[in-house]
Amino acid sequence: MAPEDHEGATSLLQSFERRFLAARALPSFPWQSLEEKLKDPSGSELLLAILQKTVKHPVCVQHGPSVKYARCFLSKLIKKPSGNSVTLSESTAIVSHGTTGLVTWDAALYLAEWAIENPAVFTNRTILELGSGAGLTGLAICKACYPRAYVFSDCHAQVLEQLRGNVLLNGFSLDPHTPIDAGSPKVTVAQLDWDEVTASQLSAFQADVVIAADVLYCWEVTLSLVRVLKMLAHCQRKNTADFYVAYTIRSQDTGKLFITELDRAGFSWEEVPPHTGKLFPYEEQSTIVILKIMLTARHGV
Numbered sequence: 001m002a003p004e005d006h007e008g009a010t011s012l013l014q015s016f017e018r019r020f021l022a023a024r025a026l027p028s029f030p031w032q033s034l035e036e037k038l039k040d041p042s043g044s045e046l047l048l049a050i051l052q053k054t055v056k057h058p059v060c061v062q063h064g065p066s067v068k069y070a071r072c073f074l075s076k077l078i079k080k081p082s083g084n085s086v087t088l089s090e091s092t093a094i095v096s097h098g099t100t101g102l103v104t105w106d107a108a109l110y111l112a113e114w115a116i117e118n119p120a121v122f123t124n125r126t127i128l129e130l131g132s133g134a135g136l137t138g139l140a141i142c143k144a145c146y147p148r149a150y151v152f153s154d155c156h157a158q159v160l161e162q163l164r165g166n167v168l169l170n171g172f173s174l175d176p177h178t179p180i181d182a183g184s185p186k187v188t189v190a191q192l193d194w195d196e197v198t199a200s201q202l203s204a205f206q207a208d209v210v211i212a213a214d215v216l217y218c219w220e221v222t223l224s225l226v227r228v229l230k231m232l233a234h235c236q237r238k239n240t241a242d243f244y245v246a247y248t249i250r251s252q253d254t255g256k257l258f259i260t261e262l263d264r265a266g267f268s269w270e271e272v273p274p275h276t277g278k279l280f281p282y283e284e285q286s287t288i289v290i291l292k293i294m295l296t297a298r299h300g301v
């Protein structure tokens, strides 16, 4: 850190410490300067230092301000680093607890990049994500594309638990009674199994856009997904919803069954042109495609 940056960080730290120990009103804290400083690569160190000088301060541990005050302070602080980055807790194993949903797959990163380059698809709309896994795509969309509401979903208990944690980690509330900041979406996490979900459950989401990443990895899963698409097409009360699915071509058969089933059901679909901006680290050589499927009830669906 350059000497002048170090000086700036030290005085910011002192300012937080003094205000917190004096239990000053939270809006009087230098949040704006903190936001600026957090753009530096050493931002996370500064956050840790602020924690040590406030809620974890020895004086505070013994004679701290009220729990309510400390909680409000922490929730404001937690929202700061989340800015335009996504923080995730995930497994290091590709398959663990009998599911593939505890890690982020390349198609999820690819779909997030595409969404960031095409925010208008999501802005002010209600999005339903199927098989959200760790939640990266949805969190990126919630932060960069201003949807009105975002429904993460998955079928697996452990995946759902991790997903809820990741939503909170990124500063979104799952409490239906918490007022939502202007420009922030209403976020929910739903237990939704494609083999069990009913048309009325799907209808209740009233999704304008449905998305999924890396969910065509075996034929049973593909057929279950097409069943859900057929139900969605039937239960759409609004005119149309679009379904965007991203998948990695792992063999020459990947996606073939899905396309055959889409055609058989009479769905219109097209391949979405690739985006240009690469933001996330993923396998350069892998071929990933995004299909857009129009969820309108047509002949045969």
Ligand SMILES: C[S@@+](CC[C@H](N)C(=O)[O-])C[C@H]1O[C@@H](n2cnc3c(N)ncnc32)[C@H](O)[C@@H]1O
Residues within 6 Å of the ligand: 099, 100, 101, 102, 103, 104, 105, 106, 107, 108, 109, 130, 131, 132, 133, 134, 135, 153, 154, 155, 156, 159, 192, 193, 194, 195, 212, 213, 214, 215, 217, 221, 224
């Ligand atoms: C390969 S992971 C992809 C996760 C995430 N979309 C990503 O790309 O990182 C597949 C996800 O689909 C979910 N899934 C598989 N079968 C499902 C079903 N029948 N109903 C709902 N979700 C299912 C799994 O729990 C898992 O989270």
